[in-house]
Amino acid sequence: MAGFVAFGLFTVAASAQSANGKWVGTQRLLDNGEPVRVYLDLHQTGTVLSGTITTIGHVYEVKGTLTGSHFELFSSPQDKKPRVKGDVAGNELHLIRDDFPFVAVPAKPGDEYPPYEHITPPALHDVPSNGMAKTPPMGWNSWNLFQSNIDDKTVREMADAMVTSGMRDAGYVYVNIDDTWQGVRDAQGNLHANKKFPDMKALAEYVHSKGLKFGIYSSPGPRTCAEYPGSYGHEEQDAKTFAAWGVDYLKYDWCGARMIYTHDDLQAVYQKMGDALLHSGRPILYSLCEYGSGNVERWGAKVGGNLWRTTGDISDTWTSMTANIQKQIPTAPYAGPGHWNDPDMLEIGNGHMNDEEYKTHMSLWALTAAPLLAGNDIRNMSQVIKDILLNREVLAVDQDPLGKQASPVKHGDLQTWVKPLADGSVAVGVVNMGDAATTGTVNISELGIGAKVTSARDLWRHTAVTFRDGAYTASIPSHGVLMLRVK
Ligand code: GLA
Numbered sequence: 001m002a003g004f005v006a007f008g009l010f011t012v013a014a015s016a017q018s019a020n021g022k023w024v025g026t027q028r029l030l031d032n033g034e035p036v037r038v039y040l041d042l043h044q045t046g047t048v049l050s051g052t053i054t055t056i057g058h059v060y061e062v063k064g065t066l067t068g069s070h071f072e073l074f075s076s077p078q079d080k081k082p083r084v085k086g087d088v089a090g091n092e093l094h095l096i097r098d099d100f101p102f103v104a105v106p107a108k109p110g111d112e113y114p115p116y117e118h119i120t121p122p123a124l125h126d127v128p129s130n131g132m133a134k135t136p137p138m139g140w141n142s143w144n145l146f147q148s149n150i151d152d153k154t155v156r157e158m159a160d161a162m163v164t165s166g167m168r169d170a171g172y173v174y175v176n177i178d179d180t181w182q183g184v185r186d187a188q189g190n191l192h193a194n195k196k197f198p199d200m201k202a203l204a205e206y207v208h209s210k211g212l213k214f215g216i217y218s219s220p221g222p223r224t225c226a227e228y229p230g231s232y233g234h235e236e237q238d239a240k241t242f243a244a245w246g247v248d249y250l251k252y253d254w255c256g257a258r259m260i261y262t263h264d265d266l267q268a269v270y271q272k273m274g275d276a277l278l279h280s281g282r283p284i285l286y287s288l289c290e291y292g293s294g295n296v297e298r299w300g301a302k303v304g305g306n307l308w309r310t311t312g313d314i315s316d317t318w319t320s321m322t323a324n325i326q327k328q329i330p331t332a333p334y335a336g337p338g339h340w341n342d343p344d345m346l347e348i349g350n351g352h353m354n355d356e357e358y359k360t361h362m363s364l365w366a367l368t369a370a371p372l373l374a375g376n377d378i379r380n381m382s383q384v385i386k387d388i389l390l391n392r393e394v395l396a397v398d399q400d401p402l403g404k405q406a407s408p409v410k411h412g413d414l415q416t417w418v419k420p421l422a423d424g425s426v427a428v429g430v431v432n433m434g435d436a437a438t439t440g441t442v443n444i445s446e447l448g449i450g451a452k453v454t455s456a457r458d459l460w461r462h463t464a465v466t467f468r469d470g471a472y473t474a475s476i477p478s479h480g481v482l483m484l485r486v487k
Contacts, residue, residue, distance in 0.1 A: 017069045017088040020044040024111045025104030027055070027097050031148065032183045032194040036227055038097060039112055040084070040104060049073060053084060054113050055097075057227030057256050116222055116260055119233055121268035127275055127304035132285045134337045135399040136371045137249070137307060139174025139215065140167070141345050144314070144375025148180040148226060151196035152203055159207045161379040168212055170390050171399060172374060174249050174285075175207050176215030182228035189234055191241055204246030215249030215285075216242055220269045221256025230256050235276040243282035250277060253289040266294040267303060274304030287342070287371075292327060297334035297341055307340040307371050314344035316352035318479055322433070325364045328405070335369050335405035342371050349376030349385040356480035359460060362388050363429045363481045366398035367406035367417045393459040394483065397427040409446045414438070414476070418447055425449070425487035427459075432476040440482050444470040447486060459483040 023040040030036060034056065042051035047066045052059060053073065060083050062073035069089065072082035086095035093104040140158055142150040159175050162168045181200075183192040193200045204214040218238060219230030231238040231252075242250060252273050254266070261269055270288055277284045288300055288308035300308035310331050311324040324343040331341040346365065348358045365372060374389055381389070397419060406419035406427065413434040419427040426447050430440040444453055444467060453467040458474070460483055465472055467486075476482050 017066060018044055019049055019066060019071055019088050019093060022107040022112075023093050023104035024107040025093070025095060025102045027095075027102040028100045030194075030226075030228060031180060031196055032228065034184065037111075037113075038084070038095070038102070038104065039107060040093070041112075055227065056113070057221075057223030057225075057259075059259055116232075118260055121265060121272045122275075124268055124271065124302075126302050127271055127278060129301070129338055130278060130283055130286065130304060130306070132283060132338070133306035133340065135401065135403065136340045136369050137174055137285060137287075138170075138172045138372040138395075138399075139176055139213070139249075139374070140172060140378060141174075141176040141178055141215070141251075141373045141375055143178035144316070144345050144347055145350055145377055150177060150180065152198060155203060156206055157379055159210045159212055162212055163210050165378055165381065165386065166390055167374070167378060168210070170392065170395060172372065172389075173211075174213045174215045174373070176217070176249055176251065176373065178217045178251065179224050179226040179253070180228055181216065182218075182224070185229060185234070189237055191229060191231075191234065191238055194228075200245045208246060213248035214246055215251065215287075216245075216247045217251045217253060218242075219253045219256045220261075220273060221254070221259055223256035223259070225253055225255035227256075231273065232257070232260065235272050236279065239273065239276035239280040239284070242284060243280035247282070247284055249285040249287065251287040251289055254291070254293070263294045266290060266296070267299045270300075270305065271303040278304060289342075297331040300334070301339035305339060307342045309344060310341045311343050314347055316347040316350040318353055318357050321347065321353065321357070321361050321364075325368065328368050328370070329407065332368075332405040332407045335403065337401070337403040340369060340371055340403075341405060343368065345371075345373040345375040346389075347375055348388055349374070349378075349381055354479070355384050355388070356477045358385070358388050360431055360479060360481040362391065362394055363459075363483045364417070364431065366394045367419045367427055367429045367483075369398060369400070369403055369405045369419070372398055391459065393457065393462065393485065397421070397459070397483075397485070400427075414440050416440075416442070416446065420448070421485070423487070425455075425485055428482075428484045428486060430476060430482040432478055432480050435478050437475055437477045437480075439473055440476045441471050441473045442467075442482070442484060442486070444486075449486065454487050456484055456486040459485055 027036045039054045060075040064073040069087045072085040183194040207214040221230045222232040288305045292310040296308040402422040406417040410416035417429045
C-alpha cells in the first residue's frame, strides 16, 4: 500500500493530502512569558513543499517532501535535522519544532509577523581598544551544559564551585550566563531579566564577592538564537543596563540579526555595540559570536572585540572538537594580546569524549591561545577532569604573554602544532588523530628554536624529558596528545 492511506472504507492517494497555504500556531512560551508563534507560508507542487517559516526570532526558507501525510522541512540540504516536521491532519498541521510539538491552523490576514524597521548602523571607524584581555579570557559559561536550564541559584553555585575547586585561583575568573536570561522591555525600553534571574545586580554582586567577574549574553538582532529579546535598536541602553548591573563581559551573538542584516553589515553592526560598551561607564570585555563569518579575524579588533568566534557551535564529540580547531589554522596571524580567535567553549567534562580526547581538547585550545571557558558542571568534577582543567603547565601555554597562536608544522595522522612562547621556548603538541596508539617524534629541526635543547618538559606527565640526536619519541594513545615545552 506504499503511497496510499487507508481511510475508512475508501483508499485515497497519499498525494491528496495538502500542506499548501498559510498556517499559524504557538509552539511554546518562552521563560519570559512571550509566545513563540510559528507562521508557515507553504507551496505544494505534487509532493514537493517549499516556502518560508517565520517565528518570533527567525525566518527560514525551507524545502521538503510530503510522504503520505508526513513532511519534513529543511533549510539547507546539509541540515541533518528538519527545521519543522509534522503531519497534515485534516484542516490542521501537527508539527514539531526543536522537539516541541504544536498545532498550526489556517492563518488569517494579520497573523503574519510585521516586518522590522531597518536601522542602518553608523559608518565604519576604528573603536579604540578597551585595554582588556591581554591574555585569552578564562572562566565558565552556562550554555554547553545547561542551555536554557540556567537560573540564579545554579549560577551562584557555580561561582562557589569556581572558588572551592581551585578554578578561580588557576585563572578562570569569568562566570558567564549565556542565552535565555532575558525578560521583556518596560515602557522606557529597559530590558529586564526573566523570573529565573530575580535580581541581576544582586547576582553580579554575589559573583564579585567571590573574587570573580560576571558575564552576560545578548544579540545585535531583535531576538537571540533562543528567540529572547536582543539589543537591536537598544544597543546603548542595554550597554548602560549591563554596566549598572555590574557586568564585566558581553557575548554578542549574531543569530537574530539575520532577520535585518546581511554578512556585509557584520562589521558595522558589531562596531555599534563596541562603541556602546566603551561609553557604558564600565570596562566590559567584548566577545563576538558570529560563527567565523565575514572574515571576522580581519576586523574583530577594529570594532573593539576582545575575542571572536571562528567556528560554528562546538558539541561534545571528537569530530566537532577537532573540526573546530582545524578552522583556527588560517586565523593564526590575527591573534594577540587584547584580541583572540575563539574556536568556542570547552566541552571538557561533559561526558561524551574520553579522557585522552579531553586532554587533547585542552592542549589544542592552549596551543592556539584560545579563550578557556569551561562548559561543564564544575560543582561536580571527577579528579581526572579537574586535573585536565587545572593543569597549570598547560594553562601557562594558553596564557603566555607573547600571545602567539600555534600553527601546525606537520599534518596527517600525527598532527604537530608549535607555539612560540615569551621566554624563547616553544610549546609543542603532537596529536594522534588515528584510531590506534602509536609513537610520535618531535624533531628539534621542526621547532624553529635553533639546534640545541637546554630543557624540555612533558606537560601532561609533569616530567623532564631528554632529546637524543635532535629528537624525542614517545607513545601516544589514540586521539591522545604529547605536549612538551622545549627550550
Ligand atoms: C548560538 C551560539 C552558542 C549559544 C547559543 C545560545 O548557537 O553560537 O554559543 O550562545 O547561540 O542560544
